[in-house]
Amino acid sequence: MTSPPGAHLPEHPDFLWDNPEPKASYDVVIVGGGGHGLATAYYLAKVHGITNVAVLEKGWLAGGNMARNTTIIRSNYLWDESSGIYEHSLKLWEGLEEDLGYPILFDQRGVLNLAHSLQDVRDSVRRVNANRLNGIDAEWVDPAGVKEICPIVNTSPDVRYPVLGATYQPRAGIAKHDYVAWGYARAAHAMGVDLIQNCEVTGLETSQGRITAVETSRGRIAAGKVALCAAGHSSVLAKMVGLRLPLASHPLQALVSELLEPVHPTVVMSNAVHVYVSQAHKGELVMGAGIDSYNGYGQRGSFHIIEQQMSAALELFPVFARAHLLRTWAGIVDVSPDASPIVGLTPVGGLYLNCGWGTGGFKATPGVGDCFAHTIAHDKPHPFNEPFTLERFTTGALVDEHGAAAVAH
Amino acid sequence: MQLIPCPWCGPREEAEFHYGGQAHVAYPEDPSALTDEEWAQYVFFRENPSGPFAERWSHNAGCRRWFNAVRDTRTHDLLAVYRVGEPMPEVIA
Numbered sequence: 071m072t073s074p075p076g077a078h079l080p081e082h083p084d085f086l087w088d089n090p091e092p093k094a095s096y097d098v099v100i101v102g103g104g105g106h107g108l109a110t111a112y113y114l115a116k117v118h119g120i121t122n123v124a125v126l127e128k129g130w131l132a133g134g135n136m137a138r139n140t141t142i143i144r145s146n147y148l149w150d151e152s153s154g155i156y157e158h159s160l161k162l163w164e165g166l167e168e169d170l171g172y173p174i175l176f177d178q179r180g181v182l183n184l185a186h187s188l189q190d191v192r193d194s195v196r197r198v199n200a201n202r203l204n205g206i207d208a209e210w211v212d213p214a215g216v217k218e219i220c221p222i223v224n225t226s227p228d229v230r231y232p233v234l235g236a237t238y239q240p241r242a243g244i245a246k247h248d249y250v251a252w253g254y255a256r257a258a259h260a261m262g263v264d265l266i267q268n269c270e271v272t273g274l275e276t277s278q279g280r281i282t283a284v285e286t287s288r289g290r291i292a293a294g295k296v297a298l299c300a301a302g303h304s305s306v307l308a309k310m311v312g313l314r315l316p317l318a319s320h321p322l323q324a325l326v327s328e329l330l331e332p333v334h335p336t337v338v339m340s341n342a343v344h345v346y347v348s349q350a351h352k353g354e355l356v357m358g359a360g361i362d363s364y365n366g367y368g369q370r371g372s373f374h375i376i377e378q379q380m381s382a383a384l385e386l387f388p389v390f391a392r393a394h395l396l397r398t399w400a401g402i403v404d405v406s407p408d409a410s411p412i413v414g415l416t417p418v419g420g421l422y423l424n425c426g427w428g429t430g431g432f433k434a435t436p437g438v439g440d441c442f443a444h445t446i447a448h449d450k451p452h453p454f455n456e457p458f459t460l461e462r463f464t465t466g467a468l469v470d471e472h473g474a475a476a477v478a479h
Numbered sequence: 480m481q482l483i484p485c486p487w488c489g490p491r492e493e494a495e496f497h498y499g500g501q502a503h504v505a506y507p508e509d510p511s512a513l514t515d516e517e518w519a520q521y522v523f524f525r526e527n528p529s530g531p532f533a534e535r536w537s538h539n540a541g542c543r544r545w546f547n548a549v550r551d552t553r554t555h556d557l558l559a560v561y562r563v564g565e566p567m568p569e570v571i572a
Contacts, residue, residue, distance in 0.1 A: 305527035316523040318500070319552070363498035367529040367552045374480050374494045407523045464519040 087259035092266050095292035096124045101271050102299035103127025104136040108254035109439025111263045118447035121262035128270035132251030138401035139432040140358040144181045144242035147474040151457035153204035159437025172253030174245045179336050181242035186231040186342040194237045211238050220336050222389045274310040280419035297422040302402025304425035316463050317404045320361040321371035325398040329353035343382035371400045410469040413455040485538045486546050486560050499535030501525045502547040533567050
């Protein structure tokens with residue numbers, strides 16, 4: 071052999087962003103280079119003209135929950151507060167490909183949320199009515215309607231948890247999570263945002279009740295404002311300034327099958343049996359489970375959770391019996407007491423908080439990026455994230471979305 | 480599946496157990512004296528460390544008794560188990 075293997079391959083394609091050394095100071099430092107952090111940086115630059123921004127990521131860009139979620143996008147939440155932010159997000163999703171100038175494979179194939187008991191039916195119909203009052207597309211479909219939308223669902227009454235109907239949101243769908251992250255990263259980079267990988271925040275520096283800098287594994291970086299977008303690690307970061315958060319970090323597992331021909335035309339979620347399934351563009355069945363019960367930062371969960379999830383999936387979709395499991399993994403989700411996020415100011419001046427999205431943060435990526443950027447730029451919450459303060463756990467103004475969050479919280 | 484050493488029954492599979500969250504959270508001694516902020520702390524705010532964590536488990540499918548454990552949340556290793564009422568043992572993670 072005269073040349074090494076691969077020598078004939080073409081050049082590496084153009085990089086979508088570079089890897090700059092961190093500067094000594096920034097106007098805004100965003101901690102966490104996942105979907106939310108990248109989207110926040112993008113809207114800070116685009117909408118508010120703030121471009122002296124760094125996104126610090128301890129691993130690689132979008133390698134945490136952004137790489138591990140099941141990409142479901144929907145806005146069929148119960149309460150007005152949630153409708154506001156999730157529907158805002160869905161509307162941004164609908165124009166995101168043009169906005170970013172980058173393909174994200176956003177596909178509005180609809181979502182079915184199955185009801186398996188009379189209580190499920192009542193809750194689901196109530197949610198449909200609430201959605202419609204908020205201008206969100208939603209309908210109640212009976213078992214025959216479920217079969218029509220997704221023919222492979224087992225609607226037989228002779229199963230342990232029969233399908234009694236479902237809510238259907240036609241505008242819901244999926245997107246290619248990596249492309250979403252790359253699209254935001256590329257656009258933010260083009261506007262002058264520094265994306266700094268392998269840079270772990272080890273301390274937050276304050277002076278007279280105001281944030282002044284972050285200590286990192288690559289040195290001290292002075293910051294006018296610091297925005298936390300660290301999902302499962304939010305509690306660890308907040309503790310650096312003595313701030314307690316009402317969060318528990320849990321492993322959340324998901325898996326994919328081998329590639330199959332198209333069999334699953336929509337997204338199906340079942341609250342009662344803890345499984346949600348769609349088929350990726352490439353052909354894998356993508357399935358998510360409920361959270362593991364214990365707190366954990368290990369990015370892995372227990373196998374019996376996967377077994378339960380598979381048995382539920384098989385009962386709902388007998389056609390999956392011959393599919394082979396290709397890969398399982400876990401992310402760390404930051405679960406809040408009311409299954410709603412915490413987005414807003416903190417008692418520390420110039421320190422902003424975006425966390426508590428639990429199992430459902432991906433769908434919120436554009437919406438929260440936009441609202442969080444507004445919060446940072448104006449030092450004041452956007453109307454859509456105003457209800458989601460940290461203070462609500464003291465005032466009692468909770469936004470209980472355990473029903474619409476759709477998996478075990 | 481993880482084996483959890485119940486302090487009464489010995490090591491059993493994790494599926495036999497129910498998780499109870501942070502241990503040693505005492506009910507307020509004088510509830511009527513608490514401010515809203517203190518109630519919020521008691522009801523909603525828990526430690527969420529990346530590292531050793533003292534937590535409660537119940538051996539639901541076995542002796543049905545509650546006990547405490549210190550577990551490293553990064554590795555899920557159980558560092559110690561001890562009965563309710565006993566002090567939290569010193570552990571080195």
